[in-house]
Every structure is written in structure tokens, then in C-alpha cells.
Amino acid sequence: MSTQHSRSAARLMISPSVILLLAWMIIPLSLTLYFSFLRYNLLMPGANPFVGFENYTYFLTDPAFFTALTNTLLLVGGVLVITIIGGVLLALLLDQPMWGQGIVRILVIAPFFVMPTVSALVWKNMFMNPVNGLFAYMAKAVGLQPFDFLAVAPLASIIVIVSWQWLPFATLILLTAMQSLDSERLEAAEMDGAGPFARFFYMVVPHLSRAITVVILIQTIFLLSIFAEILVTTNGGPGNASTNLTYLVYAQSLLQFDVGGGSAGGVVAIILANIVAIFLMRMIGKNLDA
């Protein structure tokens, strides 16, 4: 890739895929933007007049919007906290030499391969169901009233379900990071008088900081757009107790058939995701430089 000739050849060769990818992104984005400025409701066919920022005003002043925003942040934050703390602890456990290590590691990764709809349905029907669920059975076995998770604590239940899916991912990345920790460094700390807890907090945690950054960044991207788990378990309810932004956009455009409002919501979600991304990059991006 050094001569002028080979450089232009290279550009020519990659241009089809670059153009395709660009089109793939630009067309839906510009259409969404375009729709967001129209009064465009599938129940009212006919003219789709240009209405300026009306859809935005409508979406942003909707009381459900702030609930959805709070729910989105709670969902992302909750899952991040659970997966990172749980992931570090599980990685510590799996890092210990033990019998059947290979099989245990594969089993731990397994939830990541289960489709979100399937795992959410399994949780809903087999674990959290107040009549037939395993948790209800356990509660009854010790003489307690079964707890209706999805009705009483819908958001918390969804956080648990999503955490269960993402825990393996965090564990895997943190485990590989942990294995790259120089054992001599731990031994040096041991000689220096650091007990197990001091070794963990002074040696292991700082060593993991970069891997934790990666986990936070990647998970945040995916967690901002959680949808399937909500759709198959609570449908955003009761009321809008478990509605996040993605689900609100869906409800707007496909339950109320308001394409214009939904598009405006989509654009708002894009802007919010970018704000979160900028904050994340500012806050922890410097961890990646060092």
C-alpha cells in the first residue's frame, strides 16, 4: 500500500462495500428524519403535511417520555452494576484451578447463546410466574406468599433477566483480563504483606480497569436498545412502569400507528444515545489511552 497506484486501486476495491454500508445507514436515518417532520398516521391515510417540530413537541411533552427515559437509564445502570460486580466475582471463581474447568466455563457462557425472546419467556413462565414458576414453588415450599415479579416489580425483574444474559459476556472478558495478570506481581504483593483483600483491591481491580471499560462501553450500546425482553414479558407495563425509550418508540409508531411521532422519538433516542456515549467516552475513555 505504498505506491500511488496501489493506493488508488485499494480505494476502488473497497468503495462498493463502503458505499453499501453508507447507504445502509444514511437512507433509514434520513427517512426517519424526514418522517419525523410530517403528520403521518397510518390510521389517517391521505395527505402527510409537513408540520415542523410538532411531533417532537408532542413526544417530549408526553409524560411517558420521562418515565421511559428514567427506565432506560435505570435499566442500563442496573444491568451494568450487576454484570460488572457479578462478572468480577465469577471471573475470580473461574480463575481458580478446579476439576472440570473447561465444561464449567462453557456452561457459564451458555446464556449468551440463548435468544433474548427465548430467555425472557423462560424467565417469565418457568421462574417468575406466580402460579407455576419455580420461585413461587420455592416460596410456597417454605410457606411464603408467592411474589408476582413481573406485576409488582416489572423493571427490576427485567433488569435481572437482562443481567442474566449479559453476565457471561462480562465474565468472559474479565476472566481473560484476569488471566493476563502477571502472577509474579501478585506474589510480590503477597511478600509485601498484602492479604487476599488488599491484593484484590490494589492489584486485581486496577488491572481489570481497562477490561471493565470495554465491558461498560459495549454493554451500554446494546442495553440502550433493549426491546425483546420487554415485549415478551411485560409489554412495557403495568402502565408504563417498564417502558424504555425503544419500547416507547415502538408503541408510538406501531401500536398507535403514528409514524411521524415514532420517528421523532427515534431521533430523540439517537440524540440521547449520543449524549450518553460522549459522557462515557469522557469519563472512562482515558482508561483506554494509558
Next chain:
Amino acid sequence: MGRITLDKVAKRFGEVEVIPPLDLTIEDGEFVVFVGPSGCGKSTLLRLIAGLEDVSGGEIRIDGQNATEMPPAKRGLAMVFQSYALYPHMTVRKNIAFPLKMAGMPEEEQKRRIDNAAKILNLTDYIDRRPGQLSGGQRQRVAIGRAIVREPAAFLFDEPLSNLDAALRVGMRLEITELHSRLKTTMIYVTHDQVEAMTMADKIVVLRAGHIEQVGSPLELYRTPRNVFVAGFIGSPKMNLIEGGEAGKHGCKTIGIRPEHISVSPTEGMWKGRVGVSEHLGSDTFFYVHETGLREDMTVRVSGEVEMKSGDTVYLTPDMDKLHRFDDAGLRLS
């Protein structure tokens, strides 16, 4: 204070006996070097003393106190690792302060000790940098600094110079020796480099396959190696070990003669041979001599510059007073 006694200490990994029971006493203030080829168990022995490995049998006593079951931190020993094992997320100051902080020492005392160590090791200029910004030699100093602030009963060095380049290694070797003469603390030093062993040690322990082959001062080992292994291991270039008929003439299985104890003449001598490779170092010249009529090729070391080319005929004469004789079991015959 740092008198370390090993009493029938053994180490097994599963079925494999890495170190058969051995006894060794290290006196207070001594600089002891464990030397031996790779895999001879010298690092394992050091780690047993440090407490990083459990012993499979026997007893370790530090200043008369049984330390066999003590955790590493309680033994009062400080270790310098081959990879330096610095904490990359901490500054040099925090690295050195770490053992003091773990011991819960008051801030002022910490500061006094760190400044003192930094002065001894010339660390003051980069005390606020991180290990990643330091050169190999500087990192080595930080690792030593982290060891000396604890004022331990003994220092343990695990091949500390093997990651440095040759010039730096000679410099650090001197610094460590000077440090020892200043602190007068017991030091145990593991290396595979017999030059380091010869130059630094008060006492050398030669190990092979977990066995102690010989213990003694550098010159004792040089003058009177107890067996063929020590004879071949100590000294550079290696001692010439000759078996067969020539050895038979001296009534033994093997004779050994050091390259520096052979005189070279172009006209007359005991063994006639042909020069193969010659290495001119300026101060010394090494000849590798073939076709001597002996089974082995000979290495000869001559002081100064000697004009002799590959293919020249030479006559070699060993200094009979400095001939080493070994019996069938490889043991020295006096």
C-alpha cells in the same frame, strides 16, 4: 539479623521430586548465590525460603525460629523478582510505599524510609513517574527500593539481572554488591550466570537437579571443584575435561585443565594440535584447538594479543600443578 537454616527441606510436585531433602545454613550478613543450569531447582528453593511454595518436608528456620508454616509476609524477607513485578498503576513512590502501607506504618516514617531508599538508589529524579516510563535499569532499582524500605532480615533475588543488557548488567552487579557491603544484610541471589556468582558471592551453592553439588567461596570452587559437574560449570571459558588414555596416564577417569592453565608454543609442547577458531578479545585470546590426538577439542586462553591464525600448528602444555583429577564417579581425587 538473618540466619536462615534449611533442615532436610524437600519439595515434590505430585510424584516428581524437584528437591530431595537438603540441608543448608546461610549465616547472617552473608551474600549467598544459588547457581546451576536451568531447571536445577534453584528458583524453587528460593521460593520455598520466601514462602511462596509450601515445603513437602523438612523445616525452614529464620533466626532460629521455625518459619516453615509462616505466610510470606511474616518471614521478614523481601524479594526482587526477575520481571521486577512492579505495580504498573502506581508511581515509583507508591510502589516503594506499598509494603509500608500494608504494614500500617505512620506516614512520616514511610516518607523518611522512602526518601532514604530513593537517595541510596538514585531514584529521586523519577520518584513520581510510573514504571512504564522507566528504563530496565531504573525499574530494577525501584524493585530493589521496594525491598530495602522494609528493612528485611534477608533479601531474595530471583535472577534479577537477566532482563538487562550486558553493559547494564555489569553496572547493576556492582551496585548490588555495594548495597550489600553497605547494608550488611543477608542476601540470597539466584542466577544461572556463573560470572555473576563468582563476582558477587561470599558463598556459592552449586545445584544440579535439586541436589547441592558443592558449597564454598568462589575461589574454593574454582581451585578445588568437588566433582566433574562443578568443574565444568564454574569458570569461563569452561574447563577442558579429558577422558580416555590421557586421563589413564594420571590414574583416573577424567582429568580437567582450565584453559588459562595451558601454555601455548608454536614449536614444542606436550600435545600437538591445529588452531580452529581464535577469538581475540584484546585482553585475552581464546583458541579452540583441534586434532590434538585427544578425544576432546581443547580450549586455551592466553593473556594479551597472540598472533596465530586458523590452521596454524600449536603445541599445548598443561600446568601440571593445576591439573584436576576425577574418579569413575566423577568425584575429585586429591
